[in-house]
Amino acid sequence: MRPIVEFAAVTRAYGARVALDDVHFELLPGELTFLVGPSGAGKTTLLKLINREIRPSSGRLWVAGMPAHQIKASRVAELRRRVGVVFQDYKLLPRLTARENVAFGLQVGDLRVSDEEARDRSLDALEAVGLGDRGDAYPHQLSGGQQQRVAVARAVVGQPQLLIADEPTGNLDQETAWQMMDLFEDIAAWGTAVLVATHNVEIVTRLQRRVLTLVQGRLVRDQPAGRTGRMAWLASS
């Protein structure tokens, strides 16, 4: 199976400070992977590299078949249409309803999508995240968990090959966080690679999925699914 994401000796420095150092790993379709590490370990930098918000200082990085380390600025939008992104602060447009937010993501990414198609697909996506009846609600009328679900619907409505999420449960209570993880598992089950950066230890340990651990910019552990218990680091050494 061809990897969706491939990091090969990727290093990213901000001036003299090295945020990511010689990182190697691959993500396969349908794989739900957690990215963990202390604050400042390089998690956000790694996600930004995947979405081509920044370029690597050295190394090669392939995302959904595109060389993110060398593509021109004019092709960045094409790469981003293959990657769905979910943020801790949701980033919904307050003047648009839930359905319009999802459709907005679809139509600005692809002008060929008609209003009817955008409406149908955005309602399908909202239905899939359990918000089929809240399409006409504005973000301020929704709870944090519901807003995050809308953000997930917007991220997946374009059927990306990869979904990345930066602290998606950071603003949610534990119960809602678990619902969000169920959603990510469902998305991965349909073949989309999902990479979730999180500090939520309970979720990571209980879900028993693959875990990438970053410390001071280095990928210090890559624990396979089902081997993420307290002694799991033994398996990755």
Added chain:
Amino acid sequence: MAGVLVKGRFPRRRLIQAVATNLVRHLFGGAARSWARNIGSTAPALGSMTLLLLMSGLVGLAGFALHNLEQVESGQASLLHVYLRDDAKPPDVASLWRHLLSDARVAGVTYVNKDQALERAQRIPGLPQLADATESNPFPASLDVQVKKIDDVAAIDALVRYDVAVDPVYPTSYDKGAYQRIQAVLFGTAVAGFALLGLLGFVAVTVTMNSIKAAIHARRDEITIMQLVGAPRWMVRGPFVVEGAITGAVAGVVAGLVTFGLTFAGIAAASGAFTRFAPGVTVTVAAAAAAVVLLVGLGLGSGSSLISLRRHMET
């Protein structure tokens, strides 16, 4: 295996319709909404650009009139009146005429007798009283020499000044510094006009750039989302360019209407005097100037936005 949404092939007409609808909505609709929402921060740009365009329109029309005036003056300055002695013998006059006609620098020579000179003087403002003050005709006969190039007028003057047929006291109409003085005044006026327009242009572009910068700041969340969902660069930047163009167009329409209105009022109120002081400036020319002002406004607004986007929007 990823879930696949199976879509039927869209008829081409519906595809074009969908693309056009989305383009209008995101490019023009978004820009118009944002422009209306940010009218407060756009007002200074709108005001300075309107002032600039109005000044440009009026200075442009004044420049056009001055250019035409210069052409008239140039034509008059290259017409040399060679005044003949009252007692000049016809063979001497004919000889001088032939001599002038054979000169390659001369375009034509016309003989004006004393009666024609008097008649002409009576048409010149201020001279009828002088012409009527005496019973005798004080105006001499002349040879009116049309010189091809204005720079050769001095040489032709030197050629005829001491001819036996020419009046020794007041030989020609040549005034050495007159044309140069007119040119100096026109040049000075043009430089001052361009300097003023340059200053106003700088102010208008700077203020417009700042208003676009404010618009970018106000819509930064929307911009971020558009960029992250894979909107092409032109689609993220396009609404801001359109927003700048709207500012320029509104300023252009106002300035164009005022330019046209003022010129039209001037023509209607004092057509004779207006034609003399601003030759060539007609209603058609005023309408053309208004159209140019509008186009310049569009260009200036969208250009300022582009510069601002290059400086302030991250990719």
